[in-house]
Amino acid sequence: MSGxxxxxxxxAGLAAAGGREPKAAKxxxxxAKKPAKQGVLVIVESPAKAKTIEKxxxxxxxxxxxxxxxxxxxxxxxxxxxxxxFEPEYLTIRGKAKLLKELRRAAKKSxxxxxxxxNDREGEAIxxxxxxxxxxxxxxxxxxxxxxxxxxxxxxxxxxxxxxxVDETKVRAQTARRVLDRLVGYHLSPLLWKKVKNGLSxxxxxxxxxxxxxxxxxxxEGFLPEEYWSVEADFxxxxxxFSGELVxxxxxxxxxxxxxxxxxxxxxxxxxHFAVADIRESExxxxxxxxxxxxxxxxxxxxxxxxxxxxTMQVAQQxxxxxxVGGAPVGLITYMRTDSTRISRAAxxxxxxxxxxxxxxxxxxxxxxxxxxxxxxxxxxxxRPTSVARTPDSLxxxxxxxxxxxxxxxxxxxxxxxxxxxxxRTTSVDVAAGEAVFRAxxxxxxxxxxxxxxxxxxxxxxxxxxxxxxxxxxxxLARPALRTGQHFTQGPSRFxxxxxxxxxxxxxxxxxxxxxxxxxxxxxxxxVTRDNRQLAPTVLGRMISDIxxxxxxxxxxxxxxxxxxxxxxxxxxxxxxxVAMIRDFYGPFKERVDEVMATLQSYRGRLDEPTDATxxxxxxxxxxxxxxxxxxxxxxxxPACKTTRSIPLARCPRCGQGDIVARRRAKGRGREFYGCTxxxxxxxxxxxxxxxxxxxxxxxxxxxxxxxxxGSRKACVNPACxxxxxxxxxxxxx
DNA sequence: CAGTGAGCGAGCTTCCGCTTGACTT
Numbered sequence: 001m002s003g004x005x006x007x008x009x010x011x012a013g014l015a016a017a018g019g020r021e022p023k024a025a026k027x028x029x030x031x032a033k034k035p036a037k038q039g040v041l042v043i044v045e046s047p048a049k050a051k052t053i054e055k056x057x058x059x060x061x062x063x064x065x066x067x068x069x070x071x072x073x074x075x076x077x078x079x080x081x082x083x084x085x086f087e088p089e090y091l092t093i094r095g096k097a098k099l100l101k102e103l104r105r106a107a108k109k110s111x112x113x114x115x116x117x118x119n120d121r122e123g124e125a126i127x128x129x130x131x132x133x134x135x136x137x138x139x140x141x142x143x144x145x146x147x148x149x150x151x152x153x154x155x156x157x158x159x160x161x162x163x164x165x166v167d168e169t170k171v172r173a174q175t176a177r178r179v180l181d182r183l184v185g186y187h188l189s190p191l192l193w194k195k196v197k198n199g200l201s202x203x204x205x206x207x208x209x210x211x212x213x214x215x216x217x218x219x220x221e222g223f224l225p226e227e228y229w230s231v232e233a234d235f236x237x238x239x240x241x242f243s244g245e246l247v248x249x250x251x252x253x254x255x256x257x258x259x260x261x262x263x264x265x266x267x268x269x270x271x272x273h274f275a276v277a278d279i280r281e282s283e284x285x286x287x288x289x290x291x292x293x294x295x296x297x298x299x300x301x302x303x304x305x306x307x308x309x310x311x312t313m314q315v316a317q318q319x320x321x322x323x324x325v326g327g328a329p330v331g332l333i334t335y336m337r338t339d340s341t342r343i344s345r346a347a348x349x350x351x352x353x354x355x356x357x358x359x360x361x362x363x364x365x366x367x368x369x370x371x372x373x374x375x376x377x378x379x380x381x382x383x384r385p386t387s388v389a390r391t392p393d394s395l396x397x398x399x400x401x402x403x404x405x406x407x408x409x410x411x412x413x414x415x416x417x418x419x420x421x422x423x424x425r426t427t428s429v430d431v432a433a434g435e436a437v438f439r440a441x442x443x444x445x446x447x448x449x450x451x452x453x454x455x456x457x458x459x460x461x462x463x464x465x466x467x468x469x470x471x472x473x474x475x476x477l478a479r480p481a482l483r484t485g486q487h488f489t490q491g492p493s494r495f496x497x498x499x500x501x502x503x504x505x506x507x508x509x510x511x512x513x514x515x516x517x518x519x520x521x522x523x524x525x526x527x528v529t530r531d532n533r534q535l536a537p538t539v540l541g542r543m544i545s546d547i548x549x550x551x552x553x554x555x556x557x558x559x560x561x562x563x564x565x566x567x568x569x570x571x572x573x574x575x576x577x578x579v580a581m582i583r584d585f586y587g588p589f590k591e592r593v594d595e596v597m598a599t600l601q602s603y604r605g606r607l608d609e610p611t612d613a614t615x616x617x618x619x620x621x622x623x624x625x626x627x628x629x630x631x632x633x634x635x636x637x638x639p640a641c642k643t644t645r646s647i648p649l650a651r652c653p654r655c656g657q658g659d660i661v662a663r664r665r666a667k668g669r670g671r672e673f674y675g676c677t678x679x680x681x682x683x684x685x686x687x688x689x690x691x692x693x694x695x696x697x698x699x700x701x702x703x704x705x706x707x708x709x710x711g712s713r714k715a716c717v718n719p720a721c722x723x724x725x726x727x728x729x730x731x732x733x734x
Numbered sequence: 735c736a737g738t739g740a741g742c743g744a745g746c747t748t749c750c751g752c753t754t755g756a757c758t759t
Contacts, residue, residue, distance in 0.1 A: 182750080185748060197744095511751065
C-alpha cells in the first residue's frame with residue numbers, strides 16, 4: 001500500500017485546477033497528538049450505493065455520498081482563463097457547500113479516506129476535487145482512490161484492498177472536456193441572444209441533436225411517396241386458408257405502379273392453373289438480447305410502454321432507490337445510468353439458480369457472455385434486477401403500475417439474456433400460375449427458449465405465428481381469390497425519443513445521464529415539439545440549426561464529439577497535452593465567433609409567424625410569437641395594439657363559441673391541459689391534446705390518446721361517443 | 735383512474751456531466 005499523501009506526480013497541466021497542487025509532503029509527524037483517529041471514510045457518488053456498500057464493509061467503515069460533482073465552473077461567467085493557459089476557475093457548486101463541509105469533517109475524524117466515485121472520467125474528476133478539498137483542511141491525511149465495476153461484497157472488498165492515487169491524466173482529460181464544452185456553449189449561446197432571441201442556448205451536444213432533427217425533417221418534407229400495387233392470393237386447402245403475395249411476373253419482379261397494372265395482371269391469371277412449385281424450410285436461431293444499458297432501456301420503455309426518456313429515468317430511479325418490500329426498502333434494480341452490458345458473476349449465478357429451478361430446459365450449459373462495447377466507459381454493470389427471485393408477479397402489489405411494468409421489462413430482459421436461444425421454423429411455399437409466382441410463408445416457434453420469460457416486453461412480431469397446410473411440390477391448388485392492394489412507398493420517419501437516443505448513442509454523443517435531458521432541453525427551448533411522440537423542429541429550431549450549420553459547420557457535425565473523444569484519449573494516455581488540445585480548437589473557433597458576431601444579419605423580429613387570425617380590437621392580422629410561457633398570438637400592430645391570445649387548437653364543442661387552448665396550472669408547472677377560453681362561463685376541459693380532425697360520428701374534435709401497445713391513436717373527446725380512429729396497417733416494417 | 739383555469743410585450747439568459755433533495759433570498 002502506498003503511504004499517506006501518495007498521489008504526487010506530474011500534474012503540471014492541472015496546476016490550473018484551483019491551484020491545489022499536492023505540496024511536497026511536509027514533515028508529517030510534527031502535529032501534536034490528537035485522539036486516535038477511528039475508521040475509514042469511503043466516499044461514493046450515490047447515497048443508495050453508500051447504504052449498500054456500508055453493509056458490505058462493516059463497522060470500521062463510514063460510507064458517505066457526494067451526490068455527483070461538488071466543484072465546477074461558475075455559472076454566471078465563462079470561468080476559463082482564455083488569455084492564459086485555459087485555467088478553469090473551479091468553485092464549490094451552489095448548494096453543495098454544506099455537503100462538502102460534512103465530507104471534510106468526516107475525513108478529519110478518519111485515519112484514511114477512500115475515494116470511490118464512479119470508475120470513469122467524471123468519477124475521477126469528482127475524486128480529484130474532493131481530494132484537494134480535504135487535503136486543504138487535513139494536509140496529512142492519507143487519501144486514496146479505489147474503483148469497482150460492480151456492487152458485490154467481493155468486488156468492494158477487492159477494491160478496498162487495492163487503493164491507488166487519483167489518476168491525474170484522466171482528470172486532465174475531464175478538464176479538457178469540461179472546458180471545451182464551456183467554451184462552445186458560453187460563446188455560441190450569447191451569439192444567439194444577440195442575433196435571434198434572449199435566453200437561447202447552443203452546445204456541443206444539444207446543437208447536434210437539434211441538427212439531426214432538422215435534417216430529418218427536411219428529408220421527411222422532401223420525400224415524395226410513390227404509388228405501387230400488390231396482388232395477393234388467398235389459397236385454400238381443406239379448411240386452411242393461407243395467403244401468398246405475388247413475387248414474380250414473367251421472370252422478374254412485378255412492377256405495378258397503377259391500379260390498372262394490378263387489375264390487368266389479375267385478368268391475365270383468369271384461366272391460369274395454380275400449382276405448388278417449390279417448398280423450402282428454414283430454421284432461424286434467435287439469440288436473446290444483452291441486458292439493458294440506459295440507452296436500450298429508454299428505447300424499450302418508449303417502444304413497449306410508451307414512456308418518454310424522462311419518465312423512464314424517473315421510474316427507474318424509484319426502483320433503484322428501493323421500494324418497501326416486507327418492511328425495509330430494497331433496491332430492486334442496479335444503477336440505471338450505465339453504458340455497459342456487463343453482468344457480475346454473482347448475478348449470473350443468481351439467474352442460473354433461478355432458471356435451473358423454473359426453466360431447466362432453457363438453461364444453457366455455460367453462461368451467456370455479452371462483449372463490452374469498445375466505447376463503453378463501463379463504470380457500472382448493466383441494468384438488471386438485484387434479485388431474480390423477486391419476479392415481477394411477486395412484486396405486483398408493492399409497485400405502482402408504471403414501476404411494475406418497467407421492472408418487468410428489466411427483469412425479463414436480464415433473465416432472458418441467460419437463457420437458450422429460440423428457434424423458428426419458416427416454411428416458404430412458391431405457387432406458380434402461368435407467368436406468375438406467389439409466395440406464402442408461415443413461421444412457427446419450434447423452441448421457445450428465452451421467449452418463455454418474455455411477457456410484458458413481447459412485441460407484436462414476437463407473438464405472431466402463422467400456419468401452413470401440408471403441401472407437396474406439383475400439387476394443384478384450387479383457384480384462389482385474388483386481391484389487389486394500393487400502397488405508397490414509406491419515407492423516412494421523424495425521430496422519437498427512442499430513435500433519437502439510439503442515434504446519439506451510435507455517434508457517441510451524450511452520456512447515459514444526459515440522454516433524457518438532451519431531449520428535455522430542446523423541448524424547453526421551444527426548438528422542437530413532440531406530437532404523437534414525434535420530434536419535429538419549430539420555426540425557431542430550424543433557424544437556430546441553420547445559423548449554426550452555416551457558421552460553425554464543424555462544431556455541429558456528428559463527428560465533432562468523436563474527434564474530441566479522440567483527443568481526450570490521447571490526453572488520458574499521456575500522449576497529448578490538454579491545454580494544447582483546447583488552444584488548437586479555441587483559436588480558430590473564437591475568431592469565427594467574433595466574425596459571425598460582427599457580420600451575421602440579425603434574425604430578431606423574424607421569428608414571428610403569420611397566421612390567418614385577426615385582432616378583434618383593431619382588425620390587423622395576428623402573428624404567432626414565442627414568449628416566456630411558449631407560443632401565443634399577438635397583434636401585429638404591437639406596440640400600438642397590445643392584444644394577445646392563446647393559440648386556438650379547436651372550437652369548443654360544448655358552447656360552440658370559445659376556443660380550446662392549452663393551459664397549465666398556476667406557477668407554470670403541472671401537466672398541460674386543454675380548456676375553453678370562455679371559462680368560467682364554459683367549463684369544457686380535457687387532458688388529451690386536440691388534433692385538427694373532427695369526429696365523423698358526432699362532429700366533436702379528435703384528441704391524441706396514448707395507447708399502450710401501438711403508440712397513440714386518435715379518439716373522440718366526446719365522452720358519449722365511442723369513436724376510435726384505427727391506425728392503418730402500413731408502416732409495419734422498420 | 736383522476737386530475738383544472740395567468741399572462742406573456744424585451745433585459746442578465748447560456749454549456750455538459752455527475753448526483754438527489756429543496757437553504758430561504
